[in-house]
Amino acid sequence: MLSPAEIDARLLRLLPRVEKPARYVGGELNQVVKPWEQIPLRVALAFPDVYEIGMPNLGLAALYELVNQQPEMLAERVYVPWTDMQALMRAHDLPLFSLETRHALRDFDLVGISLPYESIYTNVLTLLALGGIPLLASARVDGDPLVLAGGHATFNPEPMADFIDAFVIGDGEEALIEVAHTVLTAKRAGATRATLLRALAALDGIYVPALYDVSYHADGRVAAVSPRAAGIPAQVCKRVVATLPPPLTRPLVPNLDTVHNRVAVEIMRGCTRGCRFCHAGMVTRPVRERTVEEIVGAIDAALGATGFGEVGLLSLSSSDYSHALELVRAVAARFGSRGVNISLPSLRIESFSVELMQALAGNSRRGGFTLAPEAASERMRAIINKPVSTAQLLETAREIYSRGWHTIKLYFMIGHPEETLADVEAIAALCQAVLAEGRQVLGARAKLHAGISTFVPKPHTPFQWVACDSIEQIAAKQQLLRQRLRQRAIKLSWSDPRETMLEAWLARGDRRLGAVILAAWQAGASFDAWREHFRFELWEQAFDGAGLDPAFYTHRPRALEERLPWEHIDAGVSQRFLREDRAWSAEGRLRDDCRERCFACGVLPTFKALRAAHPGPGWKCPEVGPPATATTKNAATAPAAAAAMTAAEPRA
Numbered sequence: 001m002l003s004p005a006e007i008d009a010r011l012l013r014l015l016p017r018v019e020k021p022a023r024y025v026g027g028e029l030n031q032v033v034k035p036w037e038q039i040p041l042r043v044a045l046a047f048p049d050v051y052e053i054g055m056p057n058l059g060l061a062a063l064y065e066l067v068n069q070q071p072e073m074l075a076e077r078v079y080v081p082w083t084d085m086q087a088l089m090r091a092h093d094l095p096l097f098s099l100e101t102r103h104a105l106r107d108f109d110l111v112g113i114s115l116p117y118e119s120i121y122t123n124v125l126t127l128l129a130l131g132g133i134p135l136l137a138s139a140r141v142d143g144d145p146l147v148l149a150g151g152h153a154t155f156n157p158e159p160m161a162d163f164i165d166a167f168v169i170g171d172g173e174e175a176l177i178e179v180a181h182t183v184l185t186a187k188r189a190g191a192t193r194a195t196l197l198r199a200l201a202a203l204d205g206i207y208v209p210a211l212y213d214v215s216y217h218a219d220g221r222v223a224a225v226s227p228r229a230a231g232i233p234a235q236v237c238k239r240v241v242a243t244l245p246p247p248l249t250r251p252l253v254p255n256l257d258t259v260h261n262r263v264a265v266e267i268m269r270g271c272t273r274g275c276r277f278c279h280a281g282m283v284t285r286p287v288r289e290r291t292v293e294e295i296v297g298a299i300d301a302a303l304g305a306t307g308f309g310e311v312g313l314l315s316l317s318s319s320d321y322s323h324a325l326e327l328v329r330a331v332a333a334r335f336g337s338r339g340v341n342i343s344l345p346s347l348r349i350e351s352f353s354v355e356l357m358q359a360l361a362g363n364s365r366r367g368g369f370t371l372a373p374e375a376a377s378e379r380m381r382a383i384i385n386k387p388v389s390t391a392q393l394l395e396t397a398r399e400i401y402s403r404g405w406h407t408i409k410l411y412f413m414i415g416h417p418e419e420t421l422a423d424v425e426a427i428a429a430l431c432q433a434v435l436a437e438g439r440q441v442l443g444a445r446a447k448l449h450a451g452i453s454t455f456v457p458k459p460h461t462p463f464q465w466v467a468c469d470s471i472e473q474i475a476a477k478q479q480l481l482r483q484r485l486r487q488r489a490i491k492l493s494w495s496d497p498r499e500t501m502l503e504a505w506l507a508r509g510d511r512r513l514g515a516v517i518l519a520a521w522q523a524g525a526s527f528d529a530w531r532e533h534f535r536f537e538l539w540e541q542a543f544d545g546a547g548l549d550p551a552f553y554t555h556r557p558r559a560l561e562e563r564l565p566w567e568h569i570d571a572g573v574s575q576r577f578l579r580e581d582r583a584w585s586a587e588g589r590l591r592d593d594c595r596e597r598c599f600a601c602g603v604l605p606t607f608k609a610l611r612a613a614h615p616g617p618g619w620k621c622p623e624v625g626p627p628a629t630a631t632t633k634n635a636a637t638a639p640a641a642a643a644a645m646t647a648a649e650p651r652a
Contacts, residue, residue, distance in 0.1 A: 001132065002095060004102035010094050011102070018085045022255035023051040026077075026099030029253040030305060032064070033100050034074040041184040043067050044098055044108040044145070046078040048115075048123035049529065054079045055252065056260040058314065059151070060114050062248050063176055073180055076100040076108075080123045081130070083527070089130060096130035105131025108145050110183050112176060113164070115151040118506035119499070119529035121160060122521040124149075128163065135518065137165050137210060142193050146183055146200075150176070154207075155238075155283050156459040156566040159506050161209035162514030165197065169205045169569055170238030170283075171269075173245050178203050201232050205239025207569065208232075214511045214565075220552055222510055225568040237570040240606055244269055244288050249301035253308070262310035262343075263302040265295055267327065271316040272594045273348070276385045276585050277374070277413065279458035280316055283571045285603040287320075287595070292327050296334055303340065310341040319347040319356065320595075328359040358403065368407040368449065369400045375416060376426035382588040383418055385581075390430065394437055401438040407447040408434060414477045415455040415469040415500075417585065424477045427452070428484030435489060444489070452481060452494040456504045460571040462581035465558040468504040471497040498536040502528060504554040505539070510565035513553075515546045574602030 002010070015021040036042065045064055047054025054060065054077075067075035076098035081089060089096070095104040105111060111133070113124060125135055133147065134140050140147075149160065150168035157167045168175045179200060186196040201208040211232045215223040227234055247265050254261065270287035271280070299311055311331070315321060324344070331342055347356075373388055375381045381388055397408055412427050431450050438446025454474050457463045469477075474497035485492050506513065519542035527533035543550045558564065560579055567575070577600065584591065591599055598604065 001104050001106060002093075004097075007094065007097050007102045007104065010092055011097075014085070014088045014092065014094065017088060019082060020051075020256060023079070023082065024085065024099070025255065028255055030250045031100060031252055032068040032075070034068065036074070036101055036103065039072065039074045041073045041110070041180055041187070042103070042108045043073055043075045043110045043112060043180060044078050044105055045075050046105075046111055046113045046127055048080050048113060048120040048127050049527075050082055051079045051254070052256065052258040054114075055254045055258045056262075056264070057114060057116070058248070058264045058266060059116075059172065061251055061264075062245070063112065063172060064252075065248055065250065066173060066177065066245065067180065070177065070180070072184060076103070078105055078111075078127065078131070080127050083533075086126070086130065095132050096127065106133055106145065109187060110180055111145045111147050113147065113149045115149050115153040115160065117529070118153050118159075118503050121506060121517050122525045122528055124160065124163060125518065125521045126526055136162055138162070140165070140193065144193070146179075146196065148176075148179060152280060152283065153507075155279070155569055155571055156507065156509070157207055157209060157569065158214070158511045158565045159509040159513035159517060161511050162518070164209065166200045167207040167209070168239065169207055169236055170571075171205075171241040172239070173241055175203070175205050175239045179206065198229075198231075205237065207236040209511075212568070216510075220548075222563045222565050224563065225565075235568050235570050237606075238283065238572055240286070240572070241288070244290055247290065247294065247298035249298050250305045251302060253306050260312065261308065262312050263299060263306060263308045264312045264314055265298050265302070266290070266315060267295055267313050267318060268315035268321045272320065273317060274385050274581070274591045274594060274599075275374070276383075276462040276581060277416070277455055277458070279461055282460050282573050284316065285572055285601065286606070289322060292323050292330055295327060296330050299331065299335065303335070303338075309339065310343065311335070313342065313344045315346060317346055317348055318344045320593075325356050325359070328356055332359055368409050369405040370409040370411065371396065371400075372411040373430070374411065374413050375423065376412060376430040377423045379588060380416055380419060380423045380426075382590055383585050384416055385585065385591055387590050390433075393430070394433055397434045397437045398441065401441040401446060406438075406442060406445050407449060408438065409449040409451060410434060411451045411453070413453050413455045414481075415474060417463055417466045421477070421480065424480055425484070428481055431485055431490060435487070447489050447491070449491040449493070450481075450485060452478065452492065454495050454497065454500040456500060456507055458507055459564070459566045460569075460573060460578070462578045462585060464508070464564065464578065465560060465562075465582060467557045468500070468554045470555055471501060474500060496531065496534070499528075499531075499534060501550065501554060502534075502536070502539060505550060508565070509553050512546065512548060516542045516548060519545050572601075572603040572606055577601040 011024060015024065045060050047057055047060055064075045064077065067073050077100065078096060078098055097104055128135050133145060147165045148168065149164045150172045154167045154169060182199050182203065183196065186199065197208050197210060200206050201211050211228050212225050213228055214225050217223050251263065268287060268289045270284045272287055273281060275281055318324065321327065328344065373393055374386050375384055378389060400408055410431060414424055431448055435446060435448045454469065456468055457466050478494050482492060520538045523538045523541060525535060525538045
């Protein structure tokens with residue numbers, strides 16, 4: 001294996017030949033470089049996409065700072081090279097390396113990989129192969145790095161189980177440090193890899209797939225996922241941090257434009273709204289908040305450390321933050337004179353006051369205001385638990401246009417359970433009605449952007465049992481919308497139905513999908529999230545080669561009593577609750593925000609235990625937190641309680 005000096009020398013010769021050399025040089029402002037030889041445990045934090053996508057990832061950035069705060073550990077960054085650099089690296093025997101010290105990926109003790117979504121799975125194999133690490137976990141031996149993965153996609157870890165040694169299920173801050181200490185202890189003791197894996201399986205929230213066997217029924221359904229030995233938990237419960245750790249105050253400043261060039265502060269984690277399609281809303285419960293003082297202090301420190309001119313106040317549902325109006329006013333008062341642009345993504349008009357709108361308007365470039373009703377008919381919104389009336393949504397649109405935004409972006413999903421073509425037609429009608437509100441206020445300057453994604457049933461949600469639309473069904477619905485929405489003032493965007501199929505296969509797949517992922521990658525699948533590189537036919541061929549029917553994973557409804565491939569992973573929300581909510585959806589029954597009324601989803605016992613061990617601010621629950629009336633924000637001043645929205649930023 002090449003030394004860092006040799007890697008650096010070869011890299012310098014290759015940089016003039018690639019599209020964006022700044023992706024590979026490191027040296028960013030606030031980069032942390034610790035003395036390699038003096039640090040006993042070395043951690044590589046890897047994002048399986050290019051620099052521009054991985055650099056702004058707040059989770060990985062926070063872990064980078066957290067690990068580097070440990071005196072016996074260092075953390076360095078790795079991203080997947082673009083195709084031009086990959087070809088040169090293979091031709092010149094240049095291994096994938098860290099940006100900080102040019103050490104090969106294989107030189108690290110622990111490789112932590114972020115898996116926020118499924119379409120980057122093949123990039124994980126690229127990352128491992130370029131880094132000189134055996135692709136299959138079963139092929140790794142003593143001395144190979146431990147490959148750890150975390151992120152929202154790992155709540156169904158089975159499709160990637162062949163390639164990952166251990167998964168962090170849930171919050172990663174405390175879990176990663178515990179894993180790192182366990183690896184360091186094993187390294188000092190000269191323990192075998194098998195001993196290390198057993199030790200990791202004993203940690204809360206850590207799933208080690210090699211220690212479990214999967215059996216199947218004759219028809220292909222999962223029969224059981226069983227521990228191979230005594231002492232291995234039959235079910236792995238997600239990890240929950242009781243209190244959000246201090247926010248990131250010295251983020252790295254990238255060498256080139258990334259998808260988000262800003263200071264990002266997570267103001268709240270978790271959501272209580274209960275949208276039935278929303279995986280993140282289910283698996284990140286309970287809600288934990290930061291104080292206004294902590295957030296403002298973090299912004300001040302981060303702006304001083306970076307020079308960024310934009311701040312993103314992030315969460316799944318930012319206007320449900322208990323002190324949203326106070327926070328926006330405090331940020332405006334503190335930083336408004338400095339010309340800092342403030343965005344508060346994922347706002348919900350249900351808890352969004354006119355005062356908050358006006359406060360945001362004073363700090364926004366007004367490029368566009370995003371509403372996410374997700375469905376256009378009230379019947380369909382009741383099915384997905386999105387309690388919004390069309391009248392409320394139109395009133396909200398009028399308020400937005402009247403405050404100076406020229407463009408409203410509406411985000412919808414097609415393919416919801418029980419959807420009819422009349423529900424799809426309603427999307428076009430609602431878009432026309434919203435634009436008409438804008439025309440009354442702004443005339444021809446009013447614009448509308450309709451983004452149409454396709455619903456994919458996700459694990460640990462009430463819709464995990466339902467079937468996904470076929471390619472033909474999706475295409476027919478998209479064509480209908482294209483025919484209905486042809487005005488120049490309306491921009492329509494939609495997702496490729498084939499990309500939806502890939503997401504659906506991988507989101508609800510079982511362990512047999514590992515063979516499909518490997519075969520697709522070996523045939524050339526890579527950067528599947530990039531439309532120009534996505535090759536659907538490679539995945540079809542991979543399914544054929546594995547003897548698996550893709551429709552088994554997408555178009556087949558699951559029976560409520562079927563054993564699902566991810567049931568050995570406990571996301572905190574009980575199967576009983578999810579089954580009940582599935583039944584409620586079929587009846588069009590709505591659930592209230594669970595800050596106002598507890599529906600016993602299953603997370604409360606964990607919540608109570610954490611609250612008892614870690615009393616303090618930031619907890620929201622009707623049984624153990626403040627009274628429900630104290631957390632219903634802006635109810636008296638919100639004239640338009642309508643759709644979820646994002647201010648001045650597209651919804652993720």
